[in-house]
Amino acid sequence: xxxxxxxxxxxxxxxxxxLAGATVLVWQNNEVIHAxxxxxxxxxxxxxxxxxxxxxxxxxxxxxxxxxALMLLxxxxxxxxxxxxxxxxxxxxxxxxxSSTGSLNQTNPAxxxxxxxxxxxxRSGLNYADWHSGPIVQAYKEALGGDxxxxxxxxxxxxxxxxxxxxxxxxxxxxxxxxxxxLGLIIARMENEPLGDILKRRIFNPLGMNDTxxxxxxxxxxxxxxx
Numbered sequence: 001x002x003x004x005x006x007x008x009x010x011x012x013x014x015x016x017x018x019l020a021g022a023t024v025l026v027w028q029n030n031e032v033i034h035a036x037x038x039x040x041x042x043x044x045x046x047x048x049x050x051x052x053x054x055x056x057x058x059x060x061x062x063x064x065x066x067x068x069a070l071m072l073l074x075x076x077x078x079x080x081x082x083x084x085x086x087x088x089x090x091x092x093x094x095x096x097x098x099s100s101t102g103s104l105n106q107t108n109p110a111x112x113x114x115x116x117x118x119x120x121x122x123r124s125g126l127n128y129a130d131w132h133s134g135p136i137v138q139a140y141k142e143a144l145g146g147d148x149x150x151x152x153x154x155x156x157x158x159x160x161x162x163x164x165x166x167x168x169x170x171x172x173x174x175x176x177x178x179x180x181x182x183l184g185l186i187i188a189r190m191e192n193e194p195l196g197d198i199l200k201r202r203i204f205n206p207l208g209m210n211d212t213x214x215x216x217x218x219x220x221x222x223x224x225x226x227x
Contacts, residue, residue, distance in 0.1 A: 003034040014039035021049030021225070041225040054211055054223045058148060061214075062180040065195070066120055068202055069183055073116075077190060080120070083113035087186045090162035096125060100167040101134030107165045114170045119183040125166030127177035132167065139164055144178075154185050 006024055013019045021039025025032060037049035072078065085092045091114055095107035110125070118124040128147050129140035143160040145152045152160065161178060168175060188195045196214045204212050216224055 003036075006034065007036050007038060010038045021053075023049055023051055023053055025051070041223075043226070047222075049225070050223075052211070052223055053225050054216055054220060055225050056148075061184075064199065064203065065180050065184045065187070068187060068199060069116070069120060071202060072187065072190065078116050080117040081115050083115055084119065084182075084186060085113055087189050088158055088162070088182070090159050094125075094162070094170075095165040096169050097136065097165045097167055099134075100132070100136075104135050104139060104165055110166060111169050112171070116183070118170050119179040119186075122174050122176055122179045123171050124177075124179045124182070125168040125170050125172070125175065126161070126179050126182065127167050127175045131176055136164065136167060154188065158182070158185055 003026070006026070010019070010022050010024065014021060019039060020043050021037065021041055023037045024034065026034040035051050037051055037053065039049045041047050041049045041053045073080065094110040094114070096110050097104070098106045098108055114124045127136070127140075129137045129144075130147060143152075143164060144150055144157060150157060161182065184195045187198060191198050200213065203209070211220065
């Protein structure tokens, strides 16, 4: 696909209202061969999309957090089949819903402890509120706050999550949810440091990812794409 066709294709989506805007960068043979911004990072104020526009990447933080976890795995900090309870003893006595959409009072004991591999593969029995149905949905929302932004302190968040039943037995099946969130907070406990600081030290700074983080500093707020 030519550079002109890339820009034209995205521009047509902006013109039809399918996208507010987008940035494109093509890297080949160790050099940037095309970079452009199309549309708006803020439609109301008509601020254009630019190459340095900041985007919320939401669940793309999952592979980043998992990369950090695998770095620690390589360093011998844990094994894939290690139970997570060494670091989060709150998860020592988990219960599992008899029906994933059933009453929170109808549970069975977990057949085994959750492992690091379960978290890395989303087979822990944890889920997201917005990806499920039944009473567990409201319980998640009341206990944990937002799936992306939560006001709950990390230690309280861990304790509240552990107090809720799993929707499936550990290792039984894939359920997209809080597994990576919990993994990140476990890493923070391992390192005795906020996860954002660890990511900056171990991944972002070495790779020159100067604009990547969990929050946007005040002096960079003007570069944010508005949702």
